[in-house]
Amino acid sequence: MNQQLPPLPNLVPETAPFTPEQRSWLNGFFAGLVSLDSAGLTPLTPEQNAALMGAPVAKGPLDDGDDGEAPWHDQTIAIADRMKLAEGRSVRRRMMAAMAQQDCGQCGYSCEDYSNKIFLKEEERLNLCVPGGKETARMLKDLHEELDKLPATAKAPAADAAAVPAPLSEIGRSRDNPATATFLSRTRLNKGASEKETWHLDFDLTESGLDYAPGDSFGLYPANDPALVDAVIAALHAPFDYPVTGRTLGEVLSDQVSLSPAPDALFQLFSYVTGGERKLKARALASGEDPDRDAATLDVLAALEKFPGIRLDPEAFVEALDPLQPRVYS
Known part of the structure; x- marks a missing residue:
């Protein structure tokens, strides 16, 4: 009785540049090298086959042929x-x-x-x-x-609308998920005649879950001056406790948005609710122009005072402001 041998494993892909006879011989040769019973063989994926045979591999969205050089990566260059x-x-x-x-x-x-x-x-x-x-x-x-x-x-691939949002990073390791630390003290390190002030700061990280070693950076979220917050709210003619995104207007202006400098989006908002010369001036400021030569001095309060009489929806006003950024130290 003749024993029927199992077929040889297909180790050489059919897309390889060989004749059927050559491919059959190579399959037998490689099978003999590893084992005739094909135990332990793991077929290559189509991508691995393509890479092995020198076939083109699909490029990612960042693989645009750029050489990676960055001669502009110098903070002293305008x-x-x-x-x-x-x-x-x-x-x-x-x-x-x-x-x-x-x-x-x-x-x-x-x-x-x-x-x-x-x-x-x-x-x-x-x-x-x-x-x-x-x-x-x-x-x-x-x-x-x-x-x-x-x-x-x-183009980069469009974001999947049904994609699940990425989970927050570990607390205290990202600007989007900050931890709470206790400020203990500060000591001035430079003498009074120095042009710059340098301070040594002490924080208690015991309950923050953070560790810190020399060379690490430490980001601190500031809070806006309460007097400035009150003045902005008064200029808006809105109550402190006006509801905005689940918080009060006063709370959002205190620690969520920046009140200096006035952002372009705020002037763009002004242009939507004004007319005539004020509309043109707001558009100019929104595009980076300086019609009155005072743009560099305009914080949010000064911008509101520059366009008196405008009544803004508090929530639209907040959406036009920049987020309050952490201050990073090391």
Whole structure:
């Protein structure tokens, strides 16, 4: 009685550049090398087969052929010069050039990672670069508008609307999930005649769940001056306890939004509810112009006082303000 042998395992893919006879011989040869019973064999995935045979592999959205060089990554270079150095590069690389190049972490990323997250549509906020300020935010806004004009092959994949939001990171390890620490004391390290002030700060981290070693950065969320908050609320003609996103208006203005400087979005909001010369002036300020040569001095309160008589919905007003950013120290 003849024993029927099992078929040889198919180790060489049919897409390989061999004749059927050559492929059959190679299958037998490789099977003999590992074992005739094919025990322990793990077939290659199509991607592994493609890589092994030198076939093209699908590119990711960040694989745009850029060489990775970043001659603009120098915080001493002005933004206009950084953008010149980035001319001809992809949108995401020009977004990186628009950052302040400090890699300070106040946005929650490095400069390169922040630009990539915006390009991938994993980060919608364009105003997180604290040292870059309005210049960076305006440049990012312009570059972000280019994303919709890119050819389909150059775009990042659209975010899945049904995707489950990413869970919060470990408490105290992200700007989006801060911990609470107790301030103990501060000691001034420099003498009175020094141009800069340097302080040694002590915090009690016992109940925060954090650890800290020399060289680590420590982000602190500030609170706005209560007197300034009261003045802004008075200029809005709104009550302190007006409900905004589950909190009171006073609470949100105290520790959730920045009151200086006045953001472009606030002037844009002014342009929607005014007319005539005031509308034109608000539009000019929103686009970065300085019609009265006072733009550099305008905080949120001064902006409200510059356009008296405007009645804004408190919630729309809050939405037009920038988020209050942490101050990062090391």
